[in-house]
Amino acid sequence: MTDTKAPDSSRRSDRSRHAIYEAALALVAEVGYARTTIEGIAARAGVGKQTIYRWWPSKAAVLLEAYLDLAGQAAGDETEIPDTGDLAADLKLVLRATVDEMNNPAYDGPTRALAAEGVVDPALGAQFVEKLLDPSLQLYARRLRAAEEAGGLRPGLDLRIALELFVGPLTHRWLLRTLPLTHDYADTLVDYALHGLATEPPRS
Amino acid sequence: MTDTKAPDSSRRSDRSRHAIYEAALALVAEVGYARTTIEGIAARAGVGKQTIYRWWPSKAAVLLEAYLDLAGQAAGDETEIPDTGDLAADLKLVLRATVDEMNNPAYDGPTRALAAEGVVDPALGAQFVEKLLDPSLQLYARRLRAAEEAGGLRPGLDLRIALELFVGPLTHRWLLRTLPLTHDYADTLVDYALHGLATEPPRS
Amino acid sequence: MTDTKAPDSSRRSDRSRHAIYEAALALVAEVGYARTTIEGIAARAGVGKQTIYRWWPSKAAVLLEAYLDLAGQAAGDETEIPDTGDLAADLKLVLRATVDEMNNPAYDGPTRALAAEGVVDPALGAQFVEKLLDPSLQLYARRLRAAEEAGGLRPGLDLRIALELFVGPLTHRWLLRTLPLTHDYADTLVDYALHGLATEPPRS
Amino acid sequence: MTDTKAPDSSRRSDRSRHAIYEAALALVAEVGYARTTIEGIAARAGVGKQTIYRWWPSKAAVLLEAYLDLAGQAAGDETEIPDTGDLAADLKLVLRATVDEMNNPAYDGPTRALAAEGVVDPALGAQFVEKLLDPSLQLYARRLRAAEEAGGLRPGLDLRIALELFVGPLTHRWLLRTLPLTHDYADTLVDYALHGLATEPPRS
DNA sequence: CCGTAACCGAGACGGTACGTCTGGTCTTTGA
DNA sequence: TCAAAGACCAGACGTACCGTCTCGGTTACGG
Structure with missing residues (x-):
């Protein structure tokens, strides 16, 4: 009996929502995520704090949405991975682009x-994966499926695991900053993953 | 020459330091990292807050050290990856253990x-990598070098990149929680990485 | 025009204000002024510290207001000095009362x-004088003016200075604790001040 | 074995004591009394904090002693109030000097x-009165006694109370800052106190 | 077309923790 | 053997934000 009141989203102010997106992105760009506060976003957006608390559960949620909104405007950027027939070349192209982005x-x-927030907050992490990560992983999945059908991949592969062989190491270097992310690294990754590390061919 | 006032570490109280380690670990275990505060650690350890601020730059730094101290006590746990001659089996054994840990x-x-803190704070991230991550990566490096010398690996491989083919995907699933971490996953990873995804052998 | 951010006093919580008054007075009574802290007042009043810092510049200011509020409730206590026609007797009566209070x-x-805080902090001192001291001095001023009109005082006296001849020595003993404050002292003061110390009458 | 050890004052370092005096006076002159700390005095004097805590009970005590030490060096400044035979003139001279000092x-x-500290801390207040205030009050006492013997004062006066008629109002204005302290004020005070406020002579 | 129920900007509120500062005590080290 | 140096426990300081809560005002239905 305490609240149970879901706000009526049909009466939501688009004006405020976009002002909040802009303020959030601007603040993160200017002072960094950690020093961005909900209070600061509200003030910058010329919005009451409650308007933020009404519609978002956390600062991270605001920023994720703001970020997706931004990406949505530059829509159609989710181009497909090209299929030139040369799987290695195609993958290198995309991994290099990812490296540049990172x-x-x-x-x-x-x-x-x-990502850091998502590591620690499972709900947000799920959102992050679903909204930001998965879409790009699907690109790999489709290209690999095409390669499989073309007979370029060993049969019976779990394609999900296969694609993680490429993006896993990349993400590892990105998040943990162990070593520099370069185009050479991306290329080597593709070669190693496609042709394996071992001398011997698989027994099966 | 970095700071104006460096405290004299020779006069540091071991008593306090260990009380702080214990308090930090206990609090994180009880209420979680986010709700653990420096104030709380100080109170629990029966220590002035300044004693923490004097020696550590952040809550995360305290916990990292506490964690390392704990690991150090259970010393010698850095056993070597076994070398049975069967590289795949050896790697699977260790990857499975890592999965269990995660x-x-x-x-x-x-x-x-x-890790989350390190993603966002480069200084801490470097510490995290150097103190926690690298030591275990060295195990892989050594095992792979042995395999290379035994002729089990394609010659000329960059072993650092090779080992990332195993731990990268694992870390990816762990941090981003995309899909469950299982023994099967670890096994598959080893197979895929050692023998490659592609039908064709490398051209070179 | 004084501060950059003046809080909106129309939205001020009377509840909190009075809780703060009570807590402040209670703490001063219990542990003394020096050991009363803003933190303690806030905790005792069930109020956030910021609510105190928002409305008062210092602990002393809180207490002064609390004290005035208390005095205001016991309103009308500012009775007039009686005028029986006998100035000396009237003054003695009031000085004795003041001695008792002290x-x-x-x-x-x-x-x-x-008072001690006001000695050292001019802004507070001005408040102290204006709100606490002056009102009672006005009583003396009026009684002396009546006496002057009745011809009981030498003509042309500066009444402000005249009244300080009574309250100055009293305050002196009170604040500096040089010697005990007694009714006899008050009586003597009145006699000396009214009739002078010297054998000779004034030349003028 | 905990404390109960009164420090052996014969082994006290004069060097340190004077360094502390100088540091205390310098800091009070530079940043004011309130922002002067024991820690600051110790640092400035090149002395351990314990050396201060060993010999003085409080910051105020240090400063009082430092101040007395300073005054002691400029010794012999305790000149007598002149006795020209004209009591009023002599008193005015000295009160004017006091006004200038204030x-x-x-x-x-x-x-x-x-003084403010002494208002609140009885032990210190007693020291303040004994060491700083009383000596100058003695000057008045002696001059008044001379005047009494010369027949210039009404017989049977309590000279202690008489002198408070002069210094009380002065101190009042000084500490409470009610009104400006001027030479005129001092003069008027002397006149009023010597010849009284009332029209009528004393009945006795 | 006029109430009334929402959202809205604003910001005061009770809280918590921050990082700093100082008070007084205790410990180590050099002269 | 003492004093310098300063680490230690303790806890208040004043600030920054948190998330909740009024408060008017301003839409935008719904009777």
Whole structure:
């Protein structure tokens, strides 16, 4: 009997919502995620704090949505991985692009903050994966399926695991900053993953 | 020459330091990392807050050290990866153990929190990598070098990148919680990485 | 025009204000002024510290207001000095009452602390004088003016200075604790001040 | 074996004591009494904090002693009130000098702070009165006694109370800052106190 | 077309923790 | 053997945000 009141989203102010997106993105760009506060976003957006608390559960949720909104405007950017017939070349192309993105501060800043928050907050992590990560993983999945059908992959592979062989190491270097992310690294990754590390062919 | 006032570490109280370690670990275990506060650690350890601020730059730094101290006591746990001659089997053994660790809340809790903090704080991230991550990566490096010398690996491999083919995907699933971490997953990873995804052998 | 952010006093919580008054007075009575802290007042009043910092500049200011509020409730206590026609007797009556007040711990405690703070903090001192001291001085001023009109005082006297001849020595003994404050002292003061110390009458 | 050890004052370091005096006076002059700390005095004097705590009970006690030490060096300044035979003139001379002192920031600063502390701390107040106030009051006492013997004062006066008729009002204005302290004020005070306020002579 | 029920901007509120500062005590080290 | 140096426990300081709560005002239905 305490609240149970879901706000009426049909009466929601688009004006406020977009002002909040802009303020959130601007603040994260200016002072970083950690020093961005809900209070600061509200003030910058010229919005009452309650308007934020009414519609979002956390600062991270605000930023994730703001980020998705931004990405949505630059829509159609989810181009497909090209299929030139040369799987290795195609994958290298895309991994190199990913490396560039990870090295680009404009992308790295907010994404890294969201990822970190998601590491620790499962609900947000699920959102992060679903909304940001999965879409790009689907690209790999489709390209690999095409390769499989073309007979370029060993039969019976679990394609989900296969694609993690590419993006796993990349993400590892990105998040943990163990070593620099370069185009060479991306290329080597593709070669190693496609052709294996071992001398011997698989027994099966 | 970095700071104006460096405290004299020779006069540091071991008593306090260990009380702080214990309090920090206990609190993280009881209420979680996010709700653990420096104030709380100080109170629990029966220590002035300044004693913490004097020696550590952040809550995360305290916990990292506490965690390392704990690991150090259970020393010699850094056993070597066995070398039975069967590289795949040896790797699977260790990857499975790692999977178990990642699924163990007692390990997952603090480590995940530290990793998340390290994602966002480069200085801490470097510490995390150097003190916690690298040592275990060295195990893989040594086992792979042995395999290379035994002729089990394709010559000329960059072993650092090779080992990331195993731990990258594992870390990916662990941190981002995309899909469950199982022994089967570990096994498959080893097979895929050792023998490659592609039908064709490498051209070179 | 004084501050950058003046809080909106129309939205101020009377509930909180009075809880703060009560807590402040209670704490000063219980542990003394010096050991009363803003933190303690806030905790005792069930109020956030910011609510105190928002409305008062210092602990002393809180207590002064609390004290005035208390005095205001016991309103109308500012009775007039009686005018029986016998100036000396009337003054003695009031000075004796003042002596009693100064010897009363319940009054002495907070008032002394405020006075001491005012000695050192001019802004607070001005408040102290204006709100606490002046009103009672006005009583003397009126009684003396009546006496002047009745021809009981030498013509042309500066009445402000005249009244300080009574309250100055009293305050001196009170604040500096040089010698005990007694009714006899008050009586003597009145006699000396009214009739002078010298054998000779004034030349003028 | 805990404390109960009165320090052996014969082994006290004069060097340290004077360094502390100088540091205390310098700090009070530079940043004011309130912002002077024992820690600061120790650091400035190149002395351990314990050396201060060993010999003095409080910051105020240090400053009082430092101040007395300073005054002691400029010794012999305790000149007598002149006795020209004209009591009023002599008193005015001295009261005017006192007024000037009270208006002199170099004197006002530390003395006011000590007085304020003494208002609130009886032990210190007693010291303040005994060491700083009483000596100058003795001057008045002697001059008044001379006047009494010369027949210039009404017989049977309590000279202690008589002198408070002069210094009480002065101190009142000084500490409470009710109104400006001027030479005129001092003169008027002397006239009023010597010749009384009332028209009628005393009945006795 | 006029009430009334929401959302809205604003910001005061009770809280919690921050990181700093100082008070007084205790310990180590060099002269 | 003492004093310098300063680490230690303790806890208040004043600030920053949190998330909740009024408060008017301003839409935008729904009777």
